[in-house]
Amino acid sequence: MKRRFFVLFAAACAGAASAAESTVQTAASPLGVGKLSEVFGALALVVLLIFGLALAAQRLRLGRGASGKHLRIVDALALGTRERLLLVDVAGERVLLGVAGGRIERLHVLEAPTGDFSSALEAAQAPAPGAA
Numbered sequence: 001m002k003r004r005f006f007v008l009f010a011a012a013c014a015g016a017a018s019a020a021e022s023t024v025q026t027a028a029s030p031l032g033v034g035k036l037s038e039v040f041g042a043l044a045l046v047v048l049l050i051f052g053l054a055l056a057a058q059r060l061r062l063g064r065g066a067s068g069k070h071l072r073i074v075d076a077l078a079l080g081t082r083e084r085l086l087l088v089d090v091a092g093e094r095v096l097l098g099v100a101g102g103r104i105e106r107l108h109v110l111e112a113p114t115g116d117f118s119s120a121l122e123a124a125q126a127p128a129p130g131a132a
Contacts, residue, residue, distance in 0.1 A: 070090065071091075082100060095110070
């Protein structure tokens with residue numbers, strides 16, 4: 001039994017050695033211009049495909065959260081590997097959320113942004129009623 005195993009093992013090693021020699025001989029042969037241009041053409045095609053898919057994902061906003069009818073993620077800021085801040089617009093009201101480790105906490109409720117800066121500036125500069 002041991003002898004059969006040894007004979008099979010020796011035959012497998014001899015076959016592997018001859019295969020390795022043949023690959024060494026073919027690997028030593030120089031590449032032709034046709035093969036080299038084929039490799040670079042395929043590489044250029046793969047790089048163009050990656051850039052095209054990245055551009056499509058950016059245009060379709062696949063990397064961002066989805067927005068619904070009354071809910072929209074305005075901005076997101078990663079604070080760590082699992083922590084982030086989200087600014088969410090909920091029916092005209094902006095809410096700052098902290099998301100970390102499976103927990104979501106409301107941090108602050110902001111006023112809805114005004115569309116006209118000049119009117120918001122005038123309202124902020126106007127004296128408060130009852131102030132002298």
